[in-house]
Amino acid sequence: MELLKQRIQKDGEVRAGNILKVDSFLNHRMDITLFKEMGREFYEYFGDRGVTKILTIEASGIGIACIAALYFDVPVVYAKKHPTKNIAGDVYSVEVTSFTHGRSYNVIVSKRFLSEDDNVLIIDDFLANGCAARGLADIVTMAGGRVAGVGIAIEKGFQAGGENLRAHGLDVKSLAIVESMEDGRIVFRD
Amino acid sequence: MELLKQRIQKDGEVRAGNILKVDSFLNHRMDITLFKEMGREFYEYFGDRGVTKILTIEASGIGIACIAALYFDVPVVYAKKHPTKNIAGDVYSVEVTSFTHGRSYNVIVSKRFLSEDDNVLIIDDFLANGCAARGLADIVTMAGGRVAGVGIAIEKGFQAGGENLRAHGLDVKSLAIVESMEDGRIVFRD
Numbered sequence: 582m583e584l585l586k587q588r589i590q591k592d593g594e595v596r597a598g599n600i601l602k603v604d605s606f607l608n609h610r611m612d613i614t615l616f617k618e619m620g621r622e623f624y625e626y627f628g629d630r631g632v633t634k635i636l637t638i639e640a641s642g643i644g645i646a647c648i649a650a651l652y653f654d655v656p657v658v659y660a661k662k663h664p665t666k667n668i669a670g671d672v673y674s675v676e677v678t679s680f681t682h683g684r685s686y687n688v689i690v691s692k693r694f695l696s697e698d699d700n701v702l703i704i705d706d707f708l709a710n711g712c713a714a715r716g717l718a719d720i721v722t723m724a725g726g727r728v729a730g731v732g733i734a735i736e737k738g739f740q741a742g743g744e745n746l747r748a749h750g751l752d753v754k755s756l757a758i759v760e761s762m763e764d765g766r767i768v769f770r771d
Numbered sequence: 772m773e774l775l776k777q778r779i780q781k782d783g784e785v786r787a788g789n790i791l792k793v794d795s796f797l798n799h800r801m802d803i804t805l806f807k808e809m810g811r812e813f814y815e816y817f818g819d820r821g822v823t824k825i826l827t828i829e830a831s832g833i834g835i836a837c838i839a840a841l842y843f844d845v846p847v848v849y850a851k852k853h854p855t856k857n858i859a860g861d862v863y864s865v866e867v868t869s870f871t872h873g874r875s876y877n878v879i880v881s882k883r884f885l886s887e888d889d890n891v892l893i894i895d896d897f898l899a900n901g902c903a904a905r906g907l908a909d910i911v912t913m914a915g916g917r918v919a920g921v922g923i924a925i926e927k928g929f930q931a932g933g934e935n936l937r938a939h940g941l942d943v944k945s946l947a948i949v950e951s952m953e954d955g956r957i958v959f960r961d
Contacts, residue, residue: 610884611847614841639830644837644847648805651841657801657834694800 582622582756585734586769589757595666597763599737608706611648616648619756623704623732624652627756630729632702634649634658634695636717637747638688642705649704658694660670660717663687673723675716688716697725708755710734711742718751731752738770772812772946775924778805778958779947780857785955786789788928797924798831806838809946813894813922814842817942822892824848824885826907835924836894843892848884849954850907853877858918863913865906878906880914887915897925898945901932920944928960 592625593720594734606612632653637646663674664686672689679686681751695701701721703714709732718728727771728751735741736755739762784792796802816862822843827836828850834845853864854876860880869876885891891911898921908918918941926933926945929952936943948960 604881605883609848609851609881611837611840611849613837613846614844616837617841640833640849640851643833644849645828647801647803647806647834647837648841650801651807651838654804656803658799659801659830659834661799661830689793691799693795 582619584615584618585757587760589614589735589769590767593767595762595767598741598766599762601735601737601759601762601767602736607645611644613644613648616645617651619734620649621653622756623649623702623727623754627661627702627730627732630702631700632729633699634701635704636660636690636695636701636721637704638662638713638717641707643749645706646704648734649702653702654715658690659721660688660690663689673720675719677712679708679712681697686722690720692724694720695726697726699724699726700729701726704732707734708736708742708746708753709740712743713739714742714746715749715753718746718749722747732756735759772799772809774805774808775947778802779925779959781947781956785952785957787862788827788953789930790948791925791927791952791957793925797835799854801834804839805836806835808839809835810839810842810864811922812835812865812946813892815946817892818842819920820892821890822919823889824891824912825894826850826880826885826891827894828852831897832895835896839892839894841924848880850878850880850910853879863910864907867913868900869902869907872920878903878910880910885911885914885916886887889914889916890919891916892919894922896924897945899930901930901935904932904936904941904943905939908936914958922946925947925949 653758733755738758920942922944928948
């Protein structure tokens with residue numbers, strides 16, 4: 582998606598440790614006009630899959646997922662991050678390790694909000710090692726549902742997440758794939 | 772807002788400790804069709820105030836704020852919750868005590884995303900003791916900006932938050948004000 586790539590080149594900042602900071606438009610300040618174009622792109626790609634629900638994860642996936650949901654006309658469920666293993670209640674839970682924060686947490690979704698009738702589009706802002714998306718896909722499977730696909734704003738193509746998800750048969754659509762960002766220079770995959 | 776009140780009556784669950792559980796449509800599973808109507812109501816009330824930015828707080832405010840932003844045609848900034856007092860970087864920070872979770876945390880916003888030119892609409896899903904909304908208003912003031920108003924989905928009218936915010940001169944628009952919920956029966960303020 583050309584508009585997103587241009588925006589990343591213009592406003593993205595490469596930080597030590599392969600961090601790409603895009604908080605001025607994606608995950609702290611959110612450019613809703615850009616999100617509409619992103620939602621339209623996701624719909625163009627996944628619109629004919631019979632999606633019944635969008636699943637994302639707090640906090641930075643929520644805005645993108647909600648705007649995308651306007652096109653799909655479906656509800657959004659956001660998974661919650663839970664620091665401990667002691668989780669009460671009737672929830673699906675998987676353990677996930679965050680690339681950015683270098684720590685593990687549990688991702689939980691109430692059993693009431695996913696079912697075997699669901700065909701779920703997973704949406705998130707970043708795909709790096711793929712643990713979050715993989716965890717969300719596992720939760721959909723636990724519920725007996727199907728994963729329609731995975732929609733990602735920015736994939737770090739130099740990390741293994743995208744490759745792993747695709748190897749597991751998931752249809753991953755990333756709007757921008759960063760091939761490398763050495764010396765602060767961001768190069769996209771064609 | 773009649774539609775929201777009906778939905779709360781239909782799907783809201785009153786729990787011990789004055790908890791109103793609305794996670795089937797507001798803050799875990801999100802009904803985007805309802806959010807559009809809520810956004811339209813906020814715009815009807817605040818649309819002529821020259822709002823330049825919507826400010827909310829992770830995670831449950833983000834969806835409502837993003838959909839509302841479509842009507843206002845402005846970006847959304849979401850404040851982040853930070854567990855410790857050791858906060859690095861160039862941020863505005865206030866301490867807030869959560870009613871639901873009974874613990875304190877710091878609310879932070881990057882200084883880059885609020886300025887003295889901003890006229891900010893604060894949006895959140897719940898208003899109980901008012902600490903979160905008050906904290907967000909304080910952050911706007913720290914940045915030298917103005918608060919155009921506070922848009923809330925559900926206000927607990929039997930707690931002091933709404934009264935306190937209004938006493939401080941803030942224009943608070945709550946789409947549904949719960950007057951009481953004794954014995955599990957939800958009564959709204961007219």
